Amino acid sequence: MLRIALPNKGSLSEAATAMLHEAGYRPRKDGKELMVVDPANNAELFFLRPRDIATYVGSGRLDVGITGRDLLLDSGAGAEAIMDLGFARSTFRFAALPATVEQVTKAQGVTGLAGLRIASAYPGVVRDHLAAAGVTAEVVKLDGAVEVSIALGVADVVADVVETGTTLRHAGLEVFGDPILTSEAQLIRRAGAEDNPAVEQFVRRLRGVITAREYVLMDYDIRAEHVDEAVRITPGIESPTVSPLHDRGWVAVRSMVRRGEAQRMMDDLWDLGARGILVTDILACRV
Numbered sequence: 080m081l082r083i084a085l086p087n088k089g090s091l092s093e094a095a096t097a098m099l100h101e102a103g104y105r106p107r108k109d110g111k112e113l114m115v116v117d118p119a120n121n122a123e124l125f126f127l128r129p130r131d132i133a134t135y136v137g138s139g140r141l142d143v144g145i146t147g148r149d150l151l152l153d154s155g156a157g158a159e160a161i162m163d164l165g166f167a168r169s170t171f172r173f174a175a176l177p178a179t180v181e182q183v184t185k186a187q188g189v190t191g192l193a194g195l196r197i198a199s200a201y202p203g204v205v206r207d208h209l210a211a212a213g214v215t216a217e218v219v220k221l222d223g224a225v226e227v228s229i230a231l232g233v234a235d236v237v238a239d240v241v242e243t244g245t246t247l248r249h250a251g252l253e254v255f256g257d258p259i260l261t262s263e264a265q266l267i268r269r270a271g272a273e274d275n276p277a278v279e280q281f282v283r284r285l286r287g288v289i290t291a292r293e294y295v296l297m298d299y300d301i302r303a304e305h306v307d308e309a310v311r312i313t314p315g316i317e318s319p320t321v322s323p324l325h326d327r328g329w330v331a332v333r334s335m336v337r338r339g340e341a342q343r344m345m346d347d348l349w350d351l352g353a354r355g356i357l358v359t360d361i362l363a364c365r366v
């Protein structure tokens with residue numbers, strides 16, 4: 080049985096659950112179900128707090144898990160990333176009121192933070208960052224809604240997840256300095272875990288989901304003398320399939336193309352004389 084840890088709540092949960100479902104795993108009946116046995120896939124799914132996932136996986140009790148890169152680093156657990164999953168993308172940054180920003184940034188780099196109170200839900204990441212710069216500051220550990228801590232007087236600076244920056248703007252804060260790190264959802268396993276065919280198969284399934292989302296299948300008919308030019312427009316992942324049509328002057332071409340480029344390619348193919356251009360979704364794949 081492959082034992083898989085998944086986020087039960089929060090920003091990562093919905094996208095992670097959708098990815099597992101697309102990879103063919105049994106969905107949970109409702110948000111209260113914390114363990115799902117999926118005999119058809121020889122797997123057990125555990126729905127855990129996103130913060131705890133690296134701890135479980137690092138302990139070796141669970142084989143793999145989905146969590147955020149920032150949560151993995153903050154945990155200090157003995158777990159490592161196997162693959163990036165392309166969702167829950169964010170940066171992790173310092174922010175403060177404009178007056179504080181001015182005062183802090185007068186100094187070079189993070190040294191301006193010396194002696195200040197820095198609130199964060201990621202104290203491990205912040206402490207590591209300060210230690211690397213040799214700066215001593217007080218880290219105030221909070222659980223969330225960190226941006227409001229300055230107005231409430233418990234901190235001078237925050238270090239928090241930023242995606243659109245809307246939460247910071249509402250709190251009247253501005254970011255400063257370089258991003259402390261960038262994050263996205265990752266598949267993780269115990270650091271130095273030995274090769275496991277079940278994990279490798281799981282990775283192939285997730286890669287299949289990502290590729291199936293990213294690519295579409297494009298079919299079209301083109302006069303044989305233009306096929307080389309057409310195939311340059313739609314080179315596919317490996318090589319497009321070219322099949323003869325009953326009408327000998329024409330061939331049919333099938334190719335996988337990036338979803339975001341499909342419309343431009345269809346225009347270019349049309350101009351080249353291609354007809355019957357069809358684009359279809361890919362439900363699942365191994366490439």
Ligand SMILES: Nc1ncnc2c1ncn2[C@@H]1O[C@H](COP(=O)(O)OP(=O)(O)OP(=O)(O)O)[C@@H](O)[C@H]1O
Nearest residue numbers: 088089090091129147148167168169223240242262
């Ligand atoms: N607004 C956001 N945009 C993108 N990623 C985010 C956002 N907020 C949090 N994340 C990412 O989600 C992960 C945190 O997941 P978690 O479920 O703990 O946080 P949350 O969504 O803030 O939930 P909670 O309600 O428990 O605070 C981190 O990897 C973080 O980078």
Ligand SMILES: O=P(O)(O)OC[C@H]1O[C@H](OP(=O)(O)OP(=O)(O)O)[C@H](O)[C@@H]1O
Nearest residue numbers: 223224225240241242243244245246247
């Ligand atoms: O830059 P933005 O698009 O505004 O997104 C960033 C915000 O989203 C997350 O908060 P969440 O809603 O998860 O609340 P929390 O602070 O309680 O975790 C994160 O902690 C930031 O506060």
Ligand SMILES: [Mg+2]
Nearest residue numbers: 089090223224
């Ligand atoms: Mg949050």
